[in-house]
Structure formats: C-alpha cells, structure tokens
Amino acid sequence: MLVGSILLVALTWWSVREDESRDFAALARTNAEFLRRMTLPPSERMASQLGEVLNVSVYFRHRDTGILTPAPTQEILQRGLSLVRLPADGWTHAFEGLEAVAIPIGDLRDLVFVRPEVRLPAILQHPRTLAMLGVFWFLALAFGWALARGLVLPLRHLAKQLPAIETPGPISLPEASRQDEIGDVARAFLRTREALQSERVQRAQAEKLAVLGRMTAALAHEIQNPVSAIKMHAQLWPGGEEEGRITAKTIEHEAARIESLVSQWMYLSKPQPPTMRRVDLATVLRQVLQVHQPQLEHAQIHTSLEVPAEFTVRGDSRRLAQVFSNLLVNAIQAMPMGGTLRVEGISDEKGTTIAFMDSGKGFSKEALSRFSEFFFTEKEGGMGIGLSVAAEIVKAHQGELRVENREQGGASVLVLLPPAKQ
Known part of the structure; x- marks a missing residue:
C-alpha cells in the first residue's frame, strides 16, 4: 500500500x-x-x-x-x-x-x-489526488481482506491441524474441498494422516504378535504349576471323605486358575467384541466373590459387597466377570498378610461405577501411570496382564478403568461403564 x-x-x-x-x-x-x-x-x-x-x-x-x-x-x-x-x-x-x-x-x-x-x-x-487515493486504499483493503480470507486463514487453519496428524479419530478440514493449491495441500495432509494411522495399526498388530510370542513361554510356566497340583491331588483322590472334599476343592480351584489364564490368553490373541446384553452386575459380583472365597479365606481377607437393588448394565457378563475376577485376584495379592476388601457400586444417569477398595500398600507412582501396559508388573513371578486385560475389556464396553491410592491407605480400582440405555 x-x-x-x-x-x-x-x-x-x-x-x-x-x-x-x-x-x-x-x-x-x-x-x-x-x-x-x-x-x-x-x-x-x-x-x-x-x-x-x-x-x-x-x-x-x-x-x-x-x-x-x-x-x-x-x-x-x-x-x-x-x-x-x-x-x-x-x-x-x-x-x-x-x-x-x-x-x-x-x-x-x-x-x-x-x-x-x-x-x-x-x-x-487536490480533489483528484484525494479521490484516487481513497479508491486505491479501498481496493487495497478489499484485496487484503479477500487475500486473508482465501489464503491466510485457510493456511492458518491447516497449521493448527498439524498436531492432529498423530491423533486418531476424524478431523474437520473444509479446505480439502477446495480445487486449488490449498485444497491439494489439505488432501495431501489427510492422505498422510490416514497412511500414518494405518501404519500405526499395522505396527500395533505386529507388536501384539511379538507379545503373543513372549506370552507363550510365560503362559506355559504359569500353567505347569496348577496342572502339576491337579495331577498330584488326582493321585491322592482315593482317601477319606474329608480328604476327598479338600482334594475336590483344590482341583476346582486350580482348574479355575487354568481356565482364567486360558481365557485371558484367548482374549489377547484374538479379542472379540463383547456380546451386549442386559447384565445384573450384583449377581455377577456375588458369583465372582463366591468362586474366590477359598482364596479370600486363606488370605484372611474380609470382604463386603454394597450394590443397589437395581444394578444392571448392557454388556458381556462373561467378560465383565473376567474383569472383576482379575481385580479381585490383584487385591488378594496386594494383601498377603490379610486385610479388608470393599466392593461398592453406584448407578445414576451418568453411568455405573464399581469400586474395588483394598487395605494393602497401594500402587507405586510407576504403577499408577503404567497399570494398563502389557507385561508391566511389580510382583515377583507375575505376568503383568491382569489389569491390562481388564482395561481392554472395559474399553470395549465404552467404559474406563481407573486406579488410584486412597488417602486412608490402600488402593482403589474403579470400573466406569456407560448408562444402561447406551
């Protein structure tokens, strides 16, 4: 100008x-x-x-x-x-x-x-000079406004979208519909982002295959112990009535361990979407507590269950039972000298929450940030898949798994599920 x-x-x-x-x-x-x-x-x-x-x-x-x-x-x-x-x-x-x-x-x-x-x-x-300058400045400002609207603002919007190239999910990029150089840049950006997301999915699948290879050795080791116990107690079966009852309980418990390990292995190797039906969470929680009652008694852990009379969600009862079982086993392992475990549930229009609160030593800082990471564990001999599988199953239900330490001591694991109408 x-x-x-x-x-x-x-x-x-x-x-x-x-x-x-x-x-x-x-x-x-x-x-x-x-x-x-x-x-x-x-x-x-x-x-x-x-x-x-x-x-x-x-x-x-x-x-x-x-x-x-x-x-x-x-x-x-x-x-x-x-x-x-x-x-x-x-x-x-x-x-x-x-x-x-x-x-x-x-x-x-x-x-x-x-x-x-x-x-x-x-x-x-001179009037002619003032008139010509006025017309020129008006045209210059109009051209500048048109340039900013047609070039500067779209480029600025594209620049703001650059960080989204690594984030999943759809983005709004109206510049891609333009039939000019800016449209070419926007479409190239979307193609690059799509290719990056595809490459990330393929990399995740490759990593999962590598994970499965590592799990094979760990799973074989974990299965070996309960299988040996089953064999030994099966050999001791011909005994008195009391011995038979104890042996049967032991076989049932060890078989349940094998079933849980295999179930989690199958979920990791080939995860299936949950079968969504109406689920009575109170019934599922009571069944899980009943299955693990011998372990709870042996570990001297006192449990309490507080849930509403009407406590239902839409979900896969088998997968949710697996989540609750994993959380219960983690709580038992967190209290080797005994303690208390409270399971509480609330439900409102915002969703459903199930809280597992133990009196153990709580999570470390690293565990709080990496609890859902596969093969991360701070337990000797642990595989590091319990919370990971639980988090994946809850995520498949459009929910969220949260962990935190309680002010009065111990840990709290929250299972957040969407309202039943969703």
Missing part, C-alpha cells in the same frame, strides 16, 4: 501538473485574444488590473528589446534572462520554480503570464 500510494501520488502529480499547465496556457491565450480584439493599450495599469483579476503576474514584453512592463519584481529579475528569452508560442514553460506563457498580441508586443510552479503539497490536497 505504501509503494502503491507513492506511485499513485507521483502519477497524479504529473497528471495534475499537465492539466494545470494546459489550463494556464489556455487562460493566457484567451486573455491575449481579448486584448487583441478590444485593442486595449499594453500599459502598466492594464497589466496590474489583469494580474489582480487572474491572480497571476502579468507583463507586456517588447519583442526587440525584451523590456517588461511593468518593471518585474526582484524574483523575476533574478530569472530575467530566461523570461526575456521565453518563446512566444502560447505554451507553458517551467523554469526555476516558475511557470510562464508568452503570446503575441501585436507586431512588437507579447503578453506574458507568470505564476509559481505547482508544488507537491498542493497536489496532495
């Missing part, structure tokens, strides 16, 4: 000067013609009166001698040589800050008009 304004002022200055010069010459010719027709004498008084009317300096010049009537001012005298030699051609001539026109009015006389040359400040105040 600054360069354009300067160029526009320069152009206007040249244009206005040309127009002013033509008008000045036309004024001189008109008055010369008037003096010739009226045969008025070229006297000093006539020059003075004519100059007052026209607001210019008027002289009568003798063509042979170059004498000016009336006598020129000191400023004119300083430029007298040029003025004396001014051609009587009826056109404006500029010299040394003045403009002058000489026109013949007789055989030996010329009419000379003199005025100061038009300066830049006068040009800037």
